[in-house]
Amino acid sequence: MRINYDLSELGAAARERIEESLTQAKILYLLDKETLSIDKSDEVKVDEIISATESIEEFFEAAQSEARAVRSGTVGRACELCGSRPAASLSLRRQVGMVIVMRQYEVDAVLCSPCAERSYVDFQKQTAIKGWTGVRSALMNPVMLSANLVNIRRHREQINQLRRSA
Ligand SMILES: [Zn+2]
Incomplete structure (x- = not known):
């Protein structure tokens, strides 16, 4: 049985990372445009890979929006260790x-x-x-x-x- 994942919400970079991780994990997959198709037996592993990639994306998005806010002067930069300002x-x-x-x-x-x-x-x-x-x-x-x-x-x-x- 095959499982399909719709990856259209993720960016191209994230899809590339997912492909890399799938290859590393030796999981057989088919990626047709933005639809990822895998065997049901790999579902748990693939879920893990995708959620890990999603959280990386979220992290980068948060960092980017923070950087944008800093550049536009609406908010000062925060400490990378504890988050304090200034x-x-x-x-x-x-x-x-x-x-x-x-x-x-x-x-x-x-x-x-x-x-x-x-x-x-x-x-x-x-x-x-x-x-x-x-x-x-x-x-x-x-x-x-x-x-x-x-x-x-x-x-x-x-x-x-x-x-x-x-
Ligand atoms: Zn600090």
Whole structure:
């Protein structure tokens, strides 16, 4: 017995993701324009795949409408960690120095004041502890520490401006 799903409500990108997931799950399917046809025995798995894709779509739509509202100035940006406002962009870097390999971590996020300060302290601590092992790291570390300091100061100014204008 075959089950048909009408996927016309979903965007082309979502349909592509569903096809990808079906292929990965080794589910046999037929996609005729916007109608997906599968065997009844795969119904539960296909339901899962489609609902997962739908929630991703909803998430992106919500993020996009939020971004539109921010651009049009009707609402300020919210912190990516806790959702508070005001929030401003903050970019922090740290590195884990090893003798040969040097890894660098970077975050770029819109954060409210408490989350930004916490992330900043955390990054500076991590950099200070782990960052001194390799020779290259030792050279790069002060650069990163001061770049982070510059960025957190800029973040503080932006938050203050947002508070004044609110
Ligand atoms: Zn926050």
